[in-house]
Amino acid sequence: MAPLLEVQGLSLAFGGVQALDNVSLDVEEGSITAVIGPNGAGKTSLFNTISGFYRPQTGRILLEGTDITHRPPPKRAALGLARTFQNIALFRGMTVLDNIKLGQHVHMKTGLLAAGLYLGWAQREEIALREEIEHDVIDFLEIDHIRNAPVAALPYGLQKRVELARALAMKPRLLLLDEPVAGMNREETEDMARFILDVREERGITVLLVEHDMDVVMDISDHVAVLNFGREIGAGSPAAVRDMPAVIEAYLGHADAEADMPGASGAS
Amino acid sequence: MLIGNFKERYEADEAIFRTTRSRVWLGIAVALIVAFPFVGNSYHLYMAGLIGINIIAATGINILTGYTGLISLGHAAFMGVGAYTVAWLSNNVGLPFYICLPLGGLVAAAVGVVVGIPSLRIKGLYLAIATLAAQFILGFVFNEWEPVTGGGRGTSLAAAEIGGIVLDTEFELYWLIVVVMVLALLFARNLFRTRVGRAFIAVRDRDISAEVMGINLLRTKLTAFALSSFYAGLAGGLMAYFFKVVSPEQYTFSVSIFMLAAVVVGGMGTILGGILGAIFMTLIPEILGEITQIFGAGAVAMLSSAREVVFGLLIVGFLVFEPRGLAQIWKRIKRVYEIWPFRT
Numbered sequence: 001m002a003p004l005l006e007v008q009g010l011s012l013a014f015g016g017v018q019a020l021d022n023v024s025l026d027v028e029e030g031s032i033t034a035v036i037g038p039n040g041a042g043k044t045s046l047f048n049t050i051s052g053f054y055r056p057q058t059g060r061i062l063l064e065g066t067d068i069t070h071r072p073p074p075k076r077a078a079l080g081l082a083r084t085f086q087n088i089a090l091f092r093g094m095t096v097l098d099n100i101k102l103g104q105h106v107h108m109k110t111g112l113l114a115a116g117l118y119l120g121w122a123q124r125e126e127i128a129l130r131e132e133i134e135h136d137v138i139d140f141l142e143i144d145h146i147r148n149a150p151v152a153a154l155p156y157g158l159q160k161r162v163e164l165a166r167a168l169a170m171k172p173r174l175l176l177l178d179e180p181v182a183g184m185n186r187e188e189t190e191d192m193a194r195f196i197l198d199v200r201e202e203r204g205i206t207v208l209l210v211e212h213d214m215d216v217v218m219d220i221s222d223h224v225a226v227l228n229f230g231r232e233i234g235a236g237s238p239a240a241v242r243d244m245p246a247v248i249e250a251y252l253g254h255a256d257a258e259a260d261m262p263g264a265s266g267a268s
Numbered sequence: 269m270l271i272g273n274f275k276e277r278y279e280a281d282e283a284i285f286r287t288t289r290s291r292v293w294l295g296i297a298v299a300l301i302v303a304f305p306f307v308g309n310s311y312h313l314y315m316a317g318l319i320g321i322n323i324i325a326a327t328g329i330n331i332l333t334g335y336t337g338l339i340s341l342g343h344a345a346f347m348g349v350g351a352y353t354v355a356w357l358s359n360n361v362g363l364p365f366y367i368c369l370p371l372g373g374l375v376a377a378a379v380g381v382v383v384g385i386p387s388l389r390i391k392g393l394y395l396a397i398a399t400l401a402a403q404f405i406l407g408f409v410f411n412e413w414e415p416v417t418g419g420g421r422g423t424s425l426a427a428a429e430i431g432g433i434v435l436d437t438e439f440e441l442y443w444l445i446v447v448v449m450v451l452a453l454l455f456a457r458n459l460f461r462t463r464v465g466r467a468f469i470a471v472r473d474r475d476i477s478a479e480v481m482g483i484n485l486l487r488t489k490l491t492a493f494a495l496s497s498f499y500a501g502l503a504g505g506l507m508a509y510f511f512k513v514v515s516p517e518q519y520t521f522s523v524s525i526f527m528l529a530a531v532v533v534g535g536m537g538t539i540l541g542g543i544l545g546a547i548f549m550t551l552i553p554e555i556l557g558e559i560t561q562i563f564g565a566g567a568v569a570m571l572s573s574a575r576e577v578v579f580g581l582l583i584v585g586f587l588v589f590e591p592r593g594l595a596q597i598w599k600r601i602k603r604v605y606e607i608w609p610f611r612t
Contacts, residue, residue, distance in 0.1 A: 051480055077482030091473035093537060094466075101463075102470050106482030108463045112491055115462040116455035118284070126462055130278045170481065 002065055004029040004206050005050070005174055010059035012042075012049055012230075019045040020056065021230040027174065027223075032200055032207045034217045034238075037227035038250055043210040044086060046227070047178050050208075051083050052076050063174065078106045080173030084163045084180065086210075092152045096143065096162050099151055100133050103169025137165045140202075141195060157188035164195060168203070175199065177209040181216055189213065193220055218242070226250065284457060289606075305442050313438035315554060320445035321506050322546035324452050326530040327539065328499025331456060333528065334536030335465070336492040337472030338387055342399040343500050343527045345406035346383075348519030350376040350501025351508040352410065352417050355425040358508075365428035365435075365509060369448070372505035373498040379406070380497025387489045403521050410516040422515025425508060435509070445506055452499060457539050459495075468492050469537070533586050535593025544594040553579055 003026040012020040020042045027033045035043050048054045050061055052073040061069045068076050082103075091099050108129065114122040138144050141161055146154060151162055160180065167175055180196065181189040193216050199205050211217050217224060217238065224241040226234040228250040234241055241247055275281040285291050305313055329343045350372035357368045383402040387395050410417050417423060427436035428444065435441055459465040467488045470478040475485060508514045526549060534545020556575045590597050604611075 053476070073479040074482045074484050077480060083480055085477065089474050089477040091470050091477070093473050094469055098466055098469075102466050102478075102481050102483075105463060105467060105470075110463045112459075112464050112495065115464040116459045118458040118462065122462055123282075127279055127282055130282055134278065166481070 003027055004064060005208065006060075006062040007046075007050070008060045008062070010046070010049060010056045010061070012045055012054055012056045018230050020049065022059070023227065023230070023232050024059075025225050025232070025235075027206060027208050029206055030200065030204060031222045032196065032209070032220055033223045033225065034221035035208070035210045035225050035227060036212070036214070036217055036241075040229075041227040041250075042230040043227055044178060045230075047083065047176055047210060050176060051081065074106070077170060080171070081176070082167040082170040082172035082174070083176035084160070084167050084178060086178040086182065088156075088159045088163055090151045090159060090163055090166070093150075095148050095150055096154070096165075097133075097138075097147045099162060100137055100165050100169045101129060103137075103166040104129055104133065104171075107171065133169050137168050140198070141165050141168070157184050157191075160184065160188075160192065161195070164192075164199075168199065168205075172205060174206045174208060177207060177211075179210055179212065181211060181213050189216060196220055282461070284454075284461065301446055305439050310438045313442050315550065317438060317441050317445050317510055319547055319550045320442075320449045321503050321510065322527070322530065322550050323543050324449050324506070325500055325503035325527050326534065326546040326549075327452060327456050327542040328496045328503065329527045330531045330534075330536065330539075330542040331459075331468070331499065332492050332496035334531055334538070334541065335460065335472060336468040336489065336496075338384070338489060338492060339392065339396040339528075340399045340496070341396050341521070341524050341528065342383060342401075342403035342406070343496075344519040344521065344523035345403045346376045346380055346497040346500035347504030347507065347523070348406060348410055348514075348516070349379050349497075350504030351514045351519065352423070352504075353501070354505035354508045355423050355514045356416055358425045359423070364430065365444075366430065369502060369505045372508075373501035376501025376504065377494040377498040380493045380500070381490050383497075384490050384493030387493065388486045400521075403524055407516060407520060410519065417514075417516070420516060422513055422518075424513045427512060428509045436512075441510055444509070448502060448506060452502065453539060453543070456499075460539070464491070472537075529583060533583055533593055535595030538593075538595040540598065541593050541595035544598065548594060552582060 005025075005027040007023060007025040010020050010023045011018070023042070023046060025033075025035070025046075035046060037043055045054065049056050052068070052071060056069065059069070060067055063076070063079055063081060066079065068079065068081075071079075091102065094102075108125055110122040110125055138147055141164065143158070143161060143165060146158060146162075151159060154162065164177070164180070177196070181192050184192065196207060196209070197220055200207055209221070221238055224236065224238050225232060226241060226244070226247050233246045233250055234244040236244075273287055280286075285294055304316060308316065325343065325347055329340060332338050332340050353372040353375040354365075354368045357363045357371060358365070363371070383399060386398045390398060411420055427434050429435065433440070435444055460469070467478070467483045470481065470483055471485060471488050471492075478488075479485060504519070507518065511518070530545035530549040531542055532545070533548055534543065535541025553575065556578055557572075560572060560575055586594070
């Protein structure tokens with residue numbers, strides 16, 4: 001079976017800076033795949049290229065076999081691509097409920113006239129939407145107590161969860177999570193990790209995530225790809241990636257430098 | 269004290285007026301609006317008519333600037349387009365007002381879409397300047413396209429008429445304006461609890477995530493421009509029937525600023541804000557005028573300039589003490605009596 005997402009030979013440069021250099025990546029259907037790498041490795045550039053904010057100079061992106069390299073972001077949303085952002089990008093002037101409702105935007109049909117007149121059709125669609133997100137998203141992510149709260153007033157961890165809720169409301173095939181647990185305390189991190197696993201188990205949604213928290217990455221992912229300076233330097237199971245010399249070097253520096261560090265000799 | 273607002277069905281929670289309190293307030297407002305023309309004199313009705321027209325126009329600019337985050341400095345020009353369209357259709361084609369008015373709105377909407385095209389590429393101040401250019405270009409057209417607009421002297425039109433009733437007194441025009449205003453407000457209120465209105469707000473708050481949600485930015489922005497200018501066109505058309513004359517100085521840049529100020533003072537991004545802002549901006553100069561009268565005829569000349577200053581100070585004062593406008597002040601007052609006897 002073909003992978004759900006295929007990234008083939010992607011290169012992206014901003015002026016003289018090579019953000020991505022011939023990066024290839026397959027995301028298998030139903031998997032949780034993590035992209036890791038030091039700061040500036042090109043992880044977010046990769047995400048932004050997959051979501052359609054950047055146009056790569058070379059390479060292709062296939063979602064379920066469809067070439068989406070040159071489609072604008074809204075078209076990708078309709079094909080089942082959803083994402084969250086590293087710095088929360090919720091609609092701050094709205095309540096939690098309205099934010100989540102926006103996730104379903106592409107799946108709804110009401111036009112300007114029907115919306116303003118709130119005729120039968122528009123009304124039925126709105127109420128069906130409400131019932132669906134109440135059951136599928138709000139209950140699922142345990143945010144029923146804050147549904148009417150303005151998002152700007154929520155604590156950071158909950159805002160991250162609302163952003164996940166909004167992405168889930170899009171009924172995606174592939175969910176991109178850009179640093180889902182960054183800046184969270186241990187409890188919030190564990191909650192989020194559990195929700196990510198539930199999303200895969202109960203919804204069958206494939207997840208691709210960027211994360212710096214290695215404990216989370218090693219615990220929940222099936223497959224890990226490592227980037228450094230825009231290049232893929234390793235890929236495989238979490239256990240395999242952890243022991244790759246190139247990966248250790250990228251994170252810790254050269255092997256001889258490592259040998260000089262106190263306590264490094266016994267760690268192997 | 270209001271301790272909670274519980275619903276058993278999602279339908280009830282998605283209703284347009286959700287709480288008993290809001291329905292009671294609505295009832296009171298309707299009663300006042302219906303009773304007013306039988307109590308007020310023609311001057312009162314004249315002011316009420318102006319307020320109604322300004323509410324429609326302010327709601328229009330609120331849709332664009334308050335809800336979608338696109339600043340327009342050309343709204344008076346869109347009103348002018350509506351007014352001239354109504355006058356021309358009424359004089360040259362002889363259409364009745366109930367056809368002229370929507371057509372005036374549609375022509376204004378079409379012009380608004382053209383003006384809105386740059387909004388995909390430019391935002392904020394740059395877009396404001398682009399709409400400012402539209403204001404002056406259209407103002408030039410109003411002045412110079414004599415065969416249609418009547419040039420600097422303007423053009424006059426016959427009173428609106430329906431089923432043999434001529435709407436030419438303040439009393440009759442009041443009803444016409446109230447009906448259009450209520451429909452316009454209901455439409456806007458409905459819009460912002462459904463898909464299309466949510467997309468407007470999403471574009472204002474975070475356009476990047478709006479795109480990821482599948483919202484087409486260009487289409488959404490142009491829809492906002494079209495709808496907003498439609499409201500302006502309706503308001504302009506009503507003004508044409510209200511004054512029975514359309515001239516360029518009714519639709520100048522300062523009127524655009526007046527409308528924008530009404531929305532800012534009232535509260536951007538709330539329907540109530542447009543209403544309160546339009547009432548405030550229309551009434552306060554009149555009330556200040558009345559006050560200067562008290563000081564006698566000799567003082568009027570001196571105080572009339574002070575009046576402008578006080579008006580400006582009031583606007584600045586509101587913005588300093590409540591940047592989110594009169595609607596927010598109203599919300600705070602409501603909060604106090606809802607949780608009485610407790611305090612926030």
